Amino acid sequence: MIKDKLLALRKRSGMSQQEVAVAIGVTRQTVSNWEQGQGAPSLDKAAELARLYGVTLDDLANDEVSVVSSGRATCRDLHVLERFVGKRVTVGFMDDDERGAIVGAELLGVTENWLRVSYAQKSARFGSPKVVEQEIVALIDTADVASIVAEGA
16 A cells, blocks of 8 residues: 555655655645555655655555565665566565565566566465466565575576
8 A cells, every 4th residue: 555655665765754744845744644544645746755765656656566675774786686687586685674585576677775576476365266366566675685596596
């Protein structure tokens, strides 16, 4: 949901609600309301938030895009990761002091702050023997990437 993304992205940026409010020209209470799910930003404010956080408007608005971030910002040399773009990889990460991994993901892109990956998530519906596969896009905070391994390596 957008409220969860807004909170995660703000924490990742290291900004307070007041700093975000000043940056995009709204009140702190408005930012708080968005983060609590009591309303959502208008299109122009959502675009400003996306620019502020270094994501696309689609990343912000699309419920099928998740954000993986512990909020620890760090500077990394990312040129090595760019070689994996377009390849199937396993990405190991630390999220709030818990290890996680996304296996068999396609690395769609690398920016200063985010790895953008796409992967298939399988789930069963309650009471149904069918397994449904859903394509998920995740933005993984580059500060949280612990490892990346190309499939077949």
